Amino acid sequence: MQVNWKKLATEIGAVDQYGTYLSLKAIEIILGEDFFAQAVKYSMSLEDGWCLSEGVLRVLRPLGMKHCYNIFKNSHDLEDRRGAVYLMKYVSDRDILNYIPEFLADPDEEIQRAIVQILDQMLFWGEIEHENIIPILESAINHPNKEVRRFAIGEVHGETIHGMDSFIENLADALWDELYRWKRRFKFETIHGFDLSCLPWHGQIKLSFQTSQEDFELSEAYSDECEWYFNTWRLGDLPCDGYKIESVKKWMKMEYEKSGMSLQCLELFLNACATAVKSYAVQNILQEYNLSPDFQVTIFNFNAAKPWKNYYKV
Incomplete structure (x- = not known):
């Protein structure tokens, strides 16, 4: 397709000018x-x-x-x-x-x-x-x-974090991508637990999988004696670095810092993570894993006093 740029520029008043608005106007006419x-x-x-x-x-x-x-x-x-x-x-x-x-x-x-x-x-x-x-x-x-x-x-009245609904939707979308990416690697694993760590002060969201092949008794997986229990999981603390989840993590950290790192804001993000994991898309992709009959999902606030509340079950 040949474009007569001189004629087009004259038509939209851009003979000696340029800018986003004029460029978009030209695209609209061309298409x-x-x-x-x-x-x-x-x-x-x-x-x-x-x-x-x-x-x-x-x-x-x-x-x-x-x-x-x-x-x-x-x-x-x-x-x-x-x-x-x-x-x-x-x-x-x-x-x-x-x-x-x-x-x-x-x-x-x-x-x-x-x-x-x-x-x-x-x-x-x-x-x-x-x-x-x-x-x-x-x-x-x-x-x-x-x-x-x-x-x-x-x-x-400032009672919400602006953009939280979109955070949940975009997080669910990003988690689907991450779970899809790991699914093939874990094809022969039996998954007993899935943990989502939400660390807004670091701008981090991490995935951990508890499998049937651990070097500890599965009953001890959530032991109060193990403060950072997922570090003992063979497939714990997996990197989440897809472009979708990076933007979600960046926004979460920014909003958390804007709140003065308040506990109320942390609660909002933990509940938002739980909502994202409960979404149809994430639940659907989890079902494609080889899940054990006692499979469970956990989302904890590791800075809280024990016993930790599982936000996924709230």
Whole structure:
């Protein structure tokens, strides 16, 4: 495809200028309206290849957001409108704030609730700051939708860690990747225990597997005499260094330090880790391991007094 750059530059007012906005405008013209409309629709379909189409929209986030908004605004199909708004969670930038009041005012409760996930994801990515959303959410404190109201109250009064829902979702996704990576190596192992260590002060999340081939009695695996019990496991303290989990660990450490390393923040992260492990994706990949009948999952706070509480069982 040949592009007449001189003509295109003249058309968008970029003869002697450059910038992200102008570049995106040029891409939109080159690819055409139909390209983005089709990419948005295909991403919503979840048919084979939808990950690729959504990935392209993520790279071109402002343009993907614009075309999702067009579907929300103009479609008469409720499911299409819902799907487009949900997709905006992944293909938007800070300009999404301009659309939030419309979503809040929409009569459909699912579209109203979508703002919780959208704003949470934008906060997690750092596309927006907490102070950017306060004026919008102050007006939503009395919103008739219970989930919207709870999110608004928590954000306005500082009762939540901004981006925690996205932390859980991204952690679950990253854990699936890590467990999939280790699965083949442990093909002939019988797994009796899986431990997830959450160490926000170090920005670390570590995996440990207890197998049937240990040099100690399995009944002693969680002994109070062994303070760092997973260090005695043959497959303990495994490295987690995939690109997905690295971003999750970095964000966790940053938020923990911002809290002044509070115990309340630590509790939130331990519970969030438990929620991520209980997700369908993580539970599903764990079932592909050779698990013993007494298999158990543990998530402990090693700085607490014994006996340790297992956050996975709470």
